[in-house]
Amino acid sequence: MSDEKIYCGNAKKIQTQYGEMIKLSFSESDLKALHGKLENGWVNANILERRTPSAGGMTHYLVVDTWKPDPSKRKPASSPDSSAPSQKQKTPDPEPLEDFDDPAGVEDLPF
Numbered sequence: 001m002s003d004e005k006i007y008c009g010n011a012k013k014i015q016t017q018y019g020e021m022i023k024l025s026f027s028e029s030d031l032k033a034l035h036g037k038l039e040n041g042w043v044n045a046n047i048l049e050r051r052t053p054s055a056g057g058m059t060h061y062l063v064v065d066t067w068k069p070d071p072s073k074r075k076p077a078s079s080p081d082s083s084a085p086s087q088k089q090k091t092p093d094p095e096p097l098e099d100f101d102d103p104a105g106v107e108d109l110p111f
Contacts, residue, residue, distance in 0.1 A: 005063055007063055008034055008062050009024055010054070010060070011023065011025070012058050024062070046062065
């Protein structure tokens with residue numbers, strides 16, 4: 001894991017009519033920092049809670065996740081014995097539902 005910390009963006013936990021939500025805010029420099037860390041088209045970031053909210057009411061902040069697996073600690077993939085037959089079994093298909101009474105009915109669906 002790299003020791004460098006890349007802070008980018010702020011977040012604020014807000015209450016909506018649908019429940020809690022975390023609203024993210026990025027400055028132009030935050031977006032440039034994220035773009036500079038693109039790896040295979042992706043950036044991983046962690047949303048962490050602030051100890052105390054900022055003056056602007058921000059309750060969270062983001063840190064780019066710079067962890068990378070150590071290739072020297074990877075376990076070699078074990079190859080199955082090629083002389084043994086494959087033991088993979090197919091799971092049976094579930095039985096179809098018969099005489100299912102839907103009290104709402106298909107016509108009552110909102111979409």
